[in-house]
Amino acid sequence: MADRTALHPGAQPPRPGDPAFEWRTVVRRRLVVAALGLAAWSAAIEARLVYLQVNRHDDLTSRAERQQLRTIETAAKRGDILDRNGRVLAYSVDAESIYAVPTDINDPAKAASALCDALDDCHARERQAIADRIRRGRAFAYVRRQVSPDEARRVAALGLQGIGFMKESRRFYPNKELAAPVLGYVGIDNNGLNGLEATYDSLIKGRPGTVLVQTDARRQAFSRIERPPTAGGTLELTIDQYLQHVAERELRAGVVSAGAAGGSVVVMDPRTGEILALANCPTFNPNAYREYVDDERRNRAVQDLYEPGSTFKIVTASAALEDHLLGPESPIETSPGRIQFGSRVIDEDRGHNYGLLTFTDVIVKSSNVGAVRVGLQLGPERMGTYVQRFGFGRRTSPDFPGESPGIVWSAARLTDSALASVSMGYQVGVTPLQMAGAVSAVANGGELVEPRVVRAVITGGSRAVVPRKVIRRAVSPATAAALTDIMEQVVDRGTGTRAKIAGFTVAGKTGTAQKVVNGRYSSSEYNVSFVGFVPSRQPAFAIVVVVDSPHAAPPYGGTVAAPIFQRIAAEALRLNGVPPSINPAPPIIVARRQTAPPQPAPATVPAIVTLGGDAAASAGLVPDLRGLGARDALRMLAQLGLNARVYGTGVVVDQDPPPGSAIVRGAVSTLRLERHGEAAVPVATAGTPGGGP
Numbered sequence: 001m002a003d004r005t006a007l008h009p010g011a012q013p014p015r016p017g018d019p020a021f022e023w024r025t026v027v028r029r030r031l032v033v034a035a036l037g038l039a040a041w042s043a044a045i046e047a048r049l050v051y052l053q054v055n056r057h058d059d060l061t062s063r064a065e066r067q068q069l070r071t072i073e074t075a076a077k078r079g080d081i082l083d084r085n086g087r088v089l090a091y092s093v094d095a096e097s098i099y100a101v102p103t104d105i106n107d108p109a110k111a112a113s114a115l116c117d118a119l120d121d122c123h124a125r126e127r128q129a130i131a132d133r134i135r136r137g138r139a140f141a142y143v144r145r146q147v148s149p150d151e152a153r154r155v156a157a158l159g160l161q162g163i164g165f166m167k168e169s170r171r172f173y174p175n176k177e178l179a180a181p182v183l184g185y186v187g188i189d190n191n192g193l194n195g196l197e198a199t200y201d202s203l204i205k206g207r208p209g210t211v212l213v214q215t216d217a218r219r220q221a222f223s224r225i226e227r228p229p230t231a232g233g234t235l236e237l238t239i240d241q242y243l244q245h246v247a248e249r250e251l252r253a254g255v256v257s258a259g260a261a262g263g264s265v266v267v268m269d270p271r272t273g274e275i276l277a278l279a280n281c282p283t284f285n286p287n288a289y290r291e292y293v294d295d296e297r298r299n300r301a302v303q304d305l306y307e308p309g310s311t312f313k314i315v316t317a318s319a320a321l322e323d324h325l326l327g328p329e330s331p332i333e334t335s336p337g338r339i340q341f342g343s344r345v346i347d348e349d350r351g352h353n354y355g356l357l358t359f360t361d362v363i364v365k366s367s368n369v370g371a372v373r374v375g376l377q378l379g380p381e382r383m384g385t386y387v388q389r390f391g392f393g394r395r396t397s398p399d400f401p402g403e404s405p406g407i408v409w410s411a412a413r414l415t416d417s418a419l420a421s422v423s424m425g426y427q428v429g430v431t432p433l434q435m436a437g438a439v440s441a442v443a444n445g446g447e448l449v450e451p452r453v454v455r456a457v458i459t460g461g462s463r464a465v466v467p468r469k470v471i472r473r474a475v476s477p478a479t480a481a482a483l484t485d486i487m488e489q490v491v492d493r494g495t496g497t498r499a500k501i502a503g504f505t506v507a508g509k510t511g512t513a514q515k516v517v518n519g520r521y522s523s524s525e526y527n528v529s530f531v532g533f534v535p536s537r538q539p540a541f542a543i544v545v546v547v548d549s550p551h552a553a554p555p556y557g558g559t560v561a562a563p564i565f566q567r568i569a570a571e572a573l574r575l576n577g578v579p580p581s582i583n584p585a586p587p588i589i590v591a592r593r594q595t596a597p598p599q600p601a602p603a604t605v606p607a608i609v610t611l612g613g614d615a616a617a618s619a620g621l622v623p624d625l626r627g628l629g630a631r632d633a634l635r636m637l638a639q640l641g642l643n644a645r646v647y648g649t650g651v652v653v654d655q656d657p658p659p660g661s662a663i664v665r666g667a668v669s670t671l672r673l674e675r676h677g678e679a680a681v682p683v684a685t686a687g688t689p690g691g692g693p
Contacts, residue, residue, distance in 0.1 A: 076229035084276075095167070309529065365495070495558040507536035624655075633652050
């Protein structure tokens with residue numbers, strides 16, 4: 001009734017106390033309260049948004065990226081390491097690495113247990129470590145890196161949420177222990193940690209790539225490659241894989257036979273400085289380098305110092321010959337077999353008294369007293385000069401940053417007693433690599449050549465050859481030739497007879513030196529060694545053998561080290577096809593194919609006998625190469641110091657300069673080769689060149 005009254009004209013508005021008035025007041029108040037509440041709520045939301053989007057923008061953005069995105073650097077594939085003939089010594093393979101996204105894993109302990117059961121050799125400690133890495137809540141964590149294919153398959157079969165896989169590069173050494181100290185090894189992060197892998201790491205490592213790991217709306221992790229890695233360069237070494245195997249095999253056999261603590265071998269091309277083999281015993285497997293101690297991973301040939309003993313007399317003899325202080329036949333008095341400096345006495349090995357010796361026999365018999373008398377005549381200045389000339393007291397090769405420079409005396413500190421010690425190879429510390437460089441200088445005619453183990457670097461499809469580097473001239477060619485003759489006699493009739501090789505002339509020198517133990521020279525611990533080159537007149541190999549502390553054999557270089565040298569050298573000559581230098585087989589003379597009936601020679605013309613290779617060379621004449629294959633002919637010319645230009649294929653049918661011409665070293669010899677037809681090619685007999693069938 002009240003509402004109807006309000007609609008009529010003249011009706012009175014509701015007054016306080018009326019029901020209509022009270023209802024409208026309540027509604028109005030509720031609307032005001034609701035509006036104020038909504039305004040307050042909106043203001044709070046706006047303030048919160050301002051706070052989050054302005055004040056905490058950077059922090060929240062970075063947190064979101066950590067939870068949803070992660071950029072991982074992936075290692076590049078390392079370049080291969082090859083031997084001188086292209087055989088692979090080290091290469092990289094793809095391996096799966098397992099990772100976790102901890103924010104996607106609800107039960108870290110359960111996930112770690114399942115993963116550990118699927119992995120090989122996963123013990124309780126590793127299982128706990130995996131669980132701890134997941135509990136840290138980071139966006140990314142490695143479970144295990146570079147797993148085997150079987151392990152990867154088993155983990156994938158689990159179908160665990162938050163577990164993913166990524167490709168990484170793993171280093172592999174197919175020959176295991178072969179040349180391991182030279183090659184070195186690579187860590188889990190693809191970084192070179194030792195040997196050439198560390199020295200040339202920046203070159204063969206390549207450029208790393210990047211992988212973006214993302215988490216989608218369903219909390220599933222997936223990865224996307226942002227930048228692919230770039231493979232590294234390839235190293236081509238001077239090492240010959242087969243010769244390296246021979247050197248390691250014979251060194252190991254010699255060390256075991258002598259009951260020694262270890263040893264080293266260096267095989268070098270004395271003309272170029274290329275290291276053809278570098279062996280150490282004991283050694284290690286770089287595929288599992290963590291299982292070995294530092295002593296087994298050490299490159300003894302370039303890191304270990306030893307007193308060389310009598311092999312160092314090469315330096316003393318070179319100095320005396322070069323400065324014309326003595327000649328090969330100069331007499332040297334060694335009686336009574338001992339020499340004294342104050343309270344110090346130096347005597348001959350095994351108490352010998354050689355009496356009056358020629359300078360040659362001082363080296364051949366390895367007389368300590370004779371070497372001391374030569375050193376005293378030289379004096380400290382000259383002795384110090386020649387020690388430096390032969391490369392001692394400094395690092396010899398850039399390929400071995402860990403190489404020891406050695407220990408030598410300055411001339412000002414060389415008293416008579418110290419000079420006497422240095423003259424016979426004591427109180428001077430050298431490495432086997434330094435000794436290899438010194439003996440190579442004698443072998444190649446007097447040039448000290450830088451030893452190197454890297455032959456070429458291959459990057460971007462181009463091959464950059466490392467050139468031969470001559471450090472200095474150590475001695476003149478005449479001095480080197482005279483010393484070579486003396487070293488030949490050491491092997492022929494002196495202390496190095498066990499280094500003889502049938503069919504070849506060998507130049508060498510033995511060495512035996514007491515080791516310093518607790519500050520004093522030991523009477524039971526020795527370093528024994530042998531240095532030499534073969535063939536002595538056209539050397540292809542300079543070899544140094546050092547054996548540490550032999551106990552099961554007489555501790556002398558001639559009895560322990562020389563046989564190792566002999567076996568390695570003999571096999572090296574065979575592998576490289578080096579022809580004998582003693583009584584070589586005469587070349588086969590093949591007659592030319594006749595196109596017209598031969599005319600009978602006048603009766604007054606005598607039969608011509610053409611000198612074969614060594615006979616002609618010894619007479620200073622070019623030998624008859626006709627009938628030889630290209631390889632044999634080129635080898636013979638190289639031994640004579642002649643260059644060659646070859647035309648055609650088959651056997652040599654013509655040569656210029658002709659047989660019997662005087663040899664001019666460095667000249668070019670032109671060879672014409674032809675391949676004969678079906679007709680049998682007659683072979684001439686000695687004294688009847690071009691004879692009939």
